[in-house]
Amino acid sequence: MINAPSGGPGLSVDDHLAADFGPSPMTSPMASPIPSIPEVVAKIEAELPGIVSTDDVGHSPKISNAALARQKSAGSNLNSIIDTTARKPRSEDHLQSNRATMGGHGGPHLPPGHFVSQVAASPRPAHRMRRTSSMPLEPDVEQEEDEVSMVTPKKDAVRVSLEGVAQLGQLLCRMMLFPIFRSNNEYLHWKKIFRTIVRIRLPDDCRRKSTTGRATLARVLLAYSQHNKEVGYCQSLNFIGAHLLLLMNKNEEDAFAALCVLVDQLPKNYFDDLEALAVDLLVFDELMKERLPRLHAHCRRLMKQDAVTYNYNVLDADDDPPLTSVFTGQWFPTLFANLLPQGILFRVWDAILFDGDEMMFRVALAIITMLEPQLLSTKNSLQFYEQLKEHTHDFGLTNVINCDDMIKLAYNMYPFPLPRLAELRASMAKKRSAVKPKAAEKPASEKAASPGFLRRLSLKLDGTLDSIAQETLPATESKNSTEADSEPQAINSAEEDASSQAPSQTPTQIQSSPKTPTLPDIATDTKSGGETQEAVVDVKMASTDSDNTTLQKTRSSESGKSTQSTTSGRSLHNPSSQRSAKSTKKDESSDCSNIS
Amino acid sequence: MGMNFTQATWFCLDVIILGNSGVGKTSLMNQFVNKKFSSQYKATIGADFLTKEVIVDDRVVTLQIWDTAGQERFQSLGVAFYRGADCCVLCYDVTVNKTFEALGSWRDEFLIQASPRDPDNFPFVCLGNKVDLDQRQVLAQDAQEWCESKNSISHFETSAKEAINVEKAFLEISRAALRQEAEDQAYTNDYSDTIKINSNQSQPQQADSCQC
Numbered sequence: 001m002i003n004a005p006s007g008g009p010g011l012s013v014d015d016h017l018a019a020d021f022g023p024s025p026m027t028s029p030m031a032s033p034i035p036s037i038p039e040v041v042a043k044i045e046a047e048l049p050g051i052v053s054t055d056d057v058g059h060s061p062k063i064s065n066a067a068l069a070r071q072k073s074a075g076s077n078l079n080s081i082i083d084t085t086a087r088k089p090r091s092e093d094h095l096q097s098n099r100a101t102m103g104g105h106g107g108p109h110l111p112p113g114h115f116v117s118q119v120a121a122s123p124r125p126a127h128r129m130r131r132t133s134s135m136p137l138e139p140d141v142e143q144e145e146d147e148v149s150m151v152t153p154k155k156d157a158v159r160v161s162l163e164g165v166a167q168l169g170q171l172l173c174r175m176m177l178f179p180i181f182r183s184n185n186e187y188l189h190w191k192k193i194f195r196t197i198v199r200i201r202l203p204d205d206c207r208r209k210s211t212t213g214r215a216t217l218a219r220v221l222l223a224y225s226q227h228n229k230e231v232g233y234c235q236s237l238n239f240i241g242a243h244l245l246l247l248m249n250k251n252e253e254d255a256f257a258a259l260c261v262l263v264d265q266l267p268k269n270y271f272d273d274l275e276a277l278a279v280d281l282l283v284f285d286e287l288m289k290e291r292l293p294r295l296h297a298h299c300r301r302l303m304k305q306d307a308v309t310y311n312y313n314v315l316d317a318d319d320d321p322p323l324t325s326v327f328t329g330q331w332f333p334t335l336f337a338n339l340l341p342q343g344i345l346f347r348v349w350d351a352i353l354f355d356g357d358e359m360m361f362r363v364a365l366a367i368i369t370m371l372e373p374q375l376l377s378t379k380n381s382l383q384f385y386e387q388l389k390e391h392t393h394d395f396g397l398t399n400v401i402n403c404d405d406m407i408k409l410a411y412n413m414y415p416f417p418l419p420r421l422a423e424l425r426a427s428m429a430k431k432r433s434a435v436k437p438k439a440a441e442k443p444a445s446e447k448a449a450s451p452g453f454l455r456r457l458s459l460k461l462d463g464t465l466d467s468i469a470q471e472t473l474p475a476t477e478s479k480n481s482t483e484a485d486s487e488p489q490a491i492n493s494a495e496e497d498a499s500s501q502a503p504s505q506t507p508t509q510i511q512s513s514p515k516t517p518t519l520p521d522i523a524t525d526t527k528s529g530g531e532t533q534e535a536v537v538d539v540k541m542a543s544t545d546s547d548n549t550t551l552q553k554t555r556s557s558e559s560g561k562s563t564q565s566t567t568s569g570r571s572l573h574n575p576s577s578q579r580s581a582k583s584t585k586k587d588e589s590s591d592c593s594n595i596s
Numbered sequence: 597m598g599m600n601f602t603q604a605t606w607f608c609l610d611v612i613i614l615g616n617s618g619v620g621k622t623s624l625m626n627q628f629v630n631k632k633f634s635s636q637y638k639a640t641i642g643a644d645f646l647t648k649e650v651i652v653d654d655r656v657v658t659l660q661i662w663d664t665a666g667q668e669r670f671q672s673l674g675v676a677f678y679r680g681a682d683c684c685v686l687c688y689d690v691t692v693n694k695t696f697e698a699l700g701s702w703r704d705e706f707l708i709q710a711s712p713r714d715p716d717n718f719p720f721v722c723l724g725n726k727v728d729l730d731q732r733q734v735l736a737q738d739a740q741e742w743c744e745s746k747n748s749i750s751h752f753e754t755s756a757k758e759a760i761n762v763e764k765a766f767l768e769i770s771r772a773a774l775r776q777e778a779e780d781q782a783y784t785n786d787y788s789d790t791i792k793i794n795s796n797q798s799q800p801q802q803a804d805s806c807q808c
Contacts (some may be wrong), residue, residue, distance in 0.1 A: 235617070235639040235667045274669050281673070306680060321673070329642030329673055338641060382660055383606060385645060 145327040216252055217241050223256045228263070234271040237263070239337035247346060262335065262349065266357050267425070270333070275334055275432070278321075280360070281419070282428040285322035287361055288368065291413065295372050299323045302381045309380075323384055327392065328364055336363060341396055351410075358418040362410035367392065369409060370401050607657040609773035610680045615687030615703045616695040619667030620725040623756035624687065625663050628766045633757045640665045642673055652770045659770060670757040671705065675701045678710040682773035690724040690753060693733040695758075696742075703746065713783070719772035720749045722763055 069432055220241045225232045248254035269276040289296040303323060321329070331339050336348050351359040368375070371391050378384040396403040613621045622640050627633050629646045644663045649656055662677050664670070684706050688695040703720060712718040722743050724734060736753055743749040750772070752765040 037775060234669065236641045238639060239641075272669070274672055276671055308681070320679075326643055326645075326675075326677075330644070333641055382647070382658075386647065389645075 036556055056373060130328035134516065185229040200242055203346075216250060220245065220252050220256045223252075224259050224263075227256075227260060231263075234274075234333070237271065238332040243337050243342065243345060246342070262352065265352055274333070275429075277329070279425055279428045279432055280332055281321055281325040281328050282431065283424045284324065284328050284361055284364060286424050286428065287365055288322075288324065291365055292369060292372060295375055297369070298376055298378075299384070302378070302384055306381050323381060324364075324368065324388075326385060331364055332360055335360070339392060339395055341403075344396060344407070347407060348410075349405075355416060358416075358421055359410065361418060361421070362413050363406070366406045366409040367401065369413075370406060374400065607655065607774065607777060608660060609657050609682045609770065609777055610660050610662065611679065611683045611685060611769055611773055612662040612664065612678060612681045612708060613685045613687060614664055615666060615685075616689070616692075616698050616702075619687045619689040619692070619695045620665065620756045621666065621687050622663050623687075624725060624754065624762060624765075625661050627756040627759055627762045629661065631759070633759070639667070639701065642670060644675065645677075650766070650770050652767065652774050655774070657770060657774060659766075659773070664762065674682045678706060681706075681710055681712075682776040683721060683769050684710070685769055686720055686722045686740075686749075688713070688722075688724055688734065689800070690725050690734045690739075691726055691729050696724070696734040696739060713780075716747055720746070721765065721769045721772060721778050722749050722751045724751070724753045725756055727753045727760060728758045 064240060217238065221233055221237055224237065224241070231237075237259070240262060241255060243257040244258045244262075245252070248258065263271065267276040267280075270280075271277075285296070288299075299322060335352065336345055348363055349357065351363075368388075373390065374387045374391055375384060378387050391400045395401065396406075502592060613625060615621050617639070618637070622638070622644070623633060625646055629648045640663055642665055645660055646663070647658055647660045648659050651657075663683070665673075684703075686702055688699055690696075699722065706720075707715045707718070710718075721791050722739065724736070724739050736751075739753075740751055743751040750768050752761050752768070754761040754765055756762060
């Protein structure tokens with residue numbers, strides 16, 4: 001599951017570079033000398049006075065004992081765990097027991113993130129972080145390290161230093177890296193990535209010593225972009241990487257290894273052109289149709305209503321990404337990292353490692369299922385988005401979603417493995433490729449830049465940023481939780497009480513989520529709604545070119561179920577229907593109210 | 597505008613913000629909606645939105661602001677909300693020339709995806725962000741000229757960090773969106789009678805007859 005490294009493990013950095021670029025006259029990556037650290041410091045001082053301090057901030061490793069202990073115990077039964085995470089086929093009993101553990105409350109011996117953290121101990125790709133590599137650094141690096149540490153300890157200084165980091169990043173970039181790019185475009189492209197990476201915030205230590213956190217994360221991500229050149233750097237990997245770093249006590253190599261393993265769980269093309277992700281968004285919609293037919297029909301209707309309201313061809317709404325994709329489009333690529341609080345997040349990641357990417361659908365479905373009553377009561381897409389956003393904000397702290405229930409529901413939603421998943425993915429991919437041509441001819445400028453330069457870059461970065469950011473990171477978990485919990489404490493505890501009997505609930509009880517009485521038209525129309533859906537798609541296939549005819553078809557199918565229910569305050573006249581008005585006049589006499 | 601609105605009409609205006617990664621789309625939106633700025637960068641994944649009620653020309657409207665991911669590959673993900681847009685905000689970073697150069701393709705992309713009825717007159721507003729920084733690469737004049745050349749797009753130089761021109765820009769954005777919405781509704785109103793008859797009566801028959 002870890003991609004084979006392109007070079008053998010015995011190769012040095014320079015060998016890799018040589019293999020990558022050959023003796024082309026354009027390359028000579030090391031041709032321009034890297035400025036020595038004192039030079040860099042001097043330049044930085046000159047341009048950004050005050051950003052670099054000569055005071056040692058006093059940084060000793062502050063890894064909590066508990067974390068250390070966990071790390072140790074993780075190491076002890078390493079082999080068995082690696083085996084389970086690395087290779088799928090195992091005894092079903094084993095799987096079941098693990099599922100039971102994770103689907104339940106996660107026994108005390110299995111903290112969240114347990115399995116994710118194990119991954120780091122597995123054999124790494126050879127292209128791992130170059131921290132200890134043979135990178136030729138200036139001999140004085142060792143002494144200079146302390147000089148380059150950032151000013152951050154005081155709260156007042158925080159803002160300054162945060163901004164400083166971004167500027168520092170640009171500066172480093174300009175001073176040291178420009179010469180290694182083969183063209184200005186390559187430079188600009190890289191700079192874009194770098195700016196993105198370097199300013200990423202780590203979830204916990206955004207206040208203190210964030211400089212280190214960012215530099216560390218930047219290295220992990222750059223290493224990943226070397227390891228997986230197809231993907232390079234994709235926004236959203238930053239979320240995953242940041243959490244992994246926290247889980248691994250800021251050990252970059254471990255975080256990198258875990259990142260590789262986690263991402264490898266996902267289908268190909270999940271991050272490079274996001275095609276697989278787009279497919280999964282549609283698959284999710286299909287699963288919703290199966291699992292939550294009422295809500296699915298409701299969503300469809302809201303979309304059609306949008307088409308009417310917003311004045312475009314209703315048929316187009318069928319090809320649109322489903323309403324939920326605004327959210328699943330954030331959840332999936334970050335593996336829920338930008339949604340779930342850390343404890344539950346790591347449990348989900350464990351689950352993904354164990355049971356594969358289908359866990360993403362399960363978790364997302366579980367969340368949506370738990371919010372079904374709220375979502376069903378929405379009257380337009382704006383309300384839908386807002387409700388979903390509101391209830392997933394501060395996830396697990398609101399009364400609506402209990403994390404334990406959510407995980408249980410995710411496990412009990414379908415049997416393992418998720419039925420027809422491959423089939424669904426294939427058919428959705430087909431559907432997408434049929435619809436896609438419109439957006440197909442996009443210039444792949446992001447891909448154009450060769451990943452090779454990233455490698456060179458990262459090598460250099462290791463020599464430079466590394467020394468700048470050598471501070472050790474503070475232990476985070478306690479701080480993180482206090483920070484996150486302090487505000488919604490009251491809600492949280494109240495919810496804890498309310499859900500105290502939840503664990504005893506059986507999965508089936510949870511599944512039959514409260515079906516609140518909603519708008520009558522919604523309740524009655526689900527079935528026919530689903531059918532007309534199909535019909536409309538068929539019609540579209542038949543006549544895509546004629547605006548008039550297609551429009552009539554659509555509105556016909558829609559009028560049966562949604563036109564009367566468009567109750568939003570916004571004016572609901574359909575301007576687009578004007579286009580077809582003339583052509584349909586002759587058919588006015590024909591009178592039929594229900595096509596199904 | 598020249599259109600007659602009833603005071604009771606509730607307007608929800610959709611605004612979409614486009615631009616390269618890191619130009620400050622999210623920050624601008626946050627500054628406008630929440631009056632907050634954070635120098636912590638958090639890349640937008642896919643798309644996100646915020647809503648805010650604003651008063652434009654004595655009318656209360658709800659602005660739904662769609663913030664998009666700047667990384668190009670996220671463009672392929674889906675564009676449902678492009679189509680409902682009443683105004684499109686093009687953002688660039690005055691300290692990075694490339695972000696300015698990309699505006700043209702963002703505009704084209706939007707017009708393709710949103711396919712508005714009258715592309716030439718669809719309202720865009722162009723924001724050059726980060727004027728608080730020194731290292732300016734894009735001159736206001738150049739940006740102004742470009743905006744003129746694209747059918748007089750309004751142009752503002754803003755700083756999400758220092759809250760410079762943000763309020764003003766979004767007021768203009770709201771106005772432009774409202775104007776667009778008004779035109780849409782005017783368009784609709786002219787034909788409202790016809791539509792009612794059609795939508796309730798004749799359509800289903802059509803579908804039936806065609807599916808056989």
